[in-house]
Amino acid sequence: MELKTVKLAYFSPTGTTKKVLEGIAETIGAESVQHIDLTRPDILSKDIPGIKDGLVILGAPVYAGRIPPEAEERFMKLKGNDVPAVVIAVYGNREYDDALIELRDIAVKQGFKPVAGGAFIGEHSFSSEEMPIAAGRPDTQDIGIARDLGQKIALKMKEIVTTGDIDELSVPGNIPYRERVHHDNIPPETDNSYCMKCQACVGACPTAAVTFNGEVITDADSCILCCACVKYCPTGARQMHNPMIERILERLLSRAVKERKEPVIFIE
Ligand SMILES: Cc1cc2nc3c(=O)[nH]c(=O)nc-3n(C[C@H](O)[C@H](O)[C@H](O)COP(=O)(O)O)c2cc1C
Incomplete structure (x- = not known):
């Protein structure tokens, strides 16, 4: 062909x-x-x-x-x-x-x-x-x-x-x-002292969970934890503070996943 x-x-x-x-x-x-x-x-x-x-x-x-x-x-x-x-x-x-x-x-x-x-x-x-x-x-x-x-x-x-x-x-x-895993809906947060209000996070979000109304608002229910807002934030203002993710990270870093x-x- x-x-x-x-x-x-x-x-x-x-x-x-x-x-x-x-x-x-x-x-x-x-x-x-x-x-x-x-x-x-x-x-x-x-x-x-x-x-x-x-x-x-x-x-x-x-x-x-x-x-x-x-x-x-x-x-x-x-x-x-x-x-x-x-x-x-x-x-x-x-x-x-x-x-x-x-x-x-x-x-x-x-x-x-x-x-x-x-x-x-x-x-x-x-x-x-x-x-x-x-x-x-x-x-x-x-x-x-x-x-x-x-x-x-x-x-x-x-x-x-x-x-x-x-x-x-x-x-x-x-x-x-395998069964789908349901995650805790604790989305990334914005540290307003670093936020430039550029709205890169809004544009990056695949589920419209992040919106802007003078400041960045995040809807926990629609967040899929993809971390696009964190990765595309130019100032590091978007941060993930989710205990479940911290546990996952510790597990990942302590196992063969490092290989x-x-x-x-x-x-x-
Ligand atoms: C909610 C969630 C679950 C994930 N589960 C796995 C997984 O089971 N195994 C794995 O190796 N990576 C997992 N990842 C990592 C992604 O598969 C990986 O970072 C991928 O490169 C992201 O693709 P993208 O850059 O196209 O968004 C997960 C990421 C997220 C956000």
Whole structure:
């Protein structure tokens, strides 16, 4: 199959998933690379035209071993029409558990034909200078593997004559998927002595949990703890003080999670 267009469809609150997808697209050799950024909440009220040709790379972060429900909700807006797809889960160096198989199943449900998959590592959303977890990832080495996957996808696409030639993609994970974990709704807070009222946090929030009315207001019920507001705050005014996250961080830092995990790719 000829590859004119590659579409990157992602939910990526802190931008690591987006970076991995861009790395893969770099070496595929398509004439154009288009972004379908599903991260911001306004996408939920928009129509996304059905995808009719090319290749789509679907990417999402791993939250508690699953695809975040907010990402799934957004992927449900895509119509695949038998277009080949690549599924990518990005995780913070703990594990990706059932997220990749779940993303494959979402892709199939939406009418895509998964041809390849991968699990990559991105800086953990909860990582900070004091408690770094997978800090700076994806790094050059990770992007090298993403580019390598891009080349392999290009070769595979040349071999495919019709989408009927595409066999079911096998990726690790359990069905049924692990239970979703419900978290304490203690969102990040704003330290007003550092806040410049630039509203970067408002723009970064994927669920419209952060609003501005003279000062920054956070709705605990809609916060998904993605930490986009913390990472995109230019002055460090957005801070997470959540005992549950502190416990998670201590666990992560005391376990094998400190050992560097490497990306894995699935393509035949
Ligand atoms: C609520 C929440 C749960 C997470 N659960 C996991 C997990 O189970 N395993 C893991 O390795 N990383 C986990 N992470 C880290 C993210 O998967 C990781 O930081 C990812 O790179 C974020 O992607 P993004 O930059 O595209 O938002 C979690 C992050 C959040 C916010």
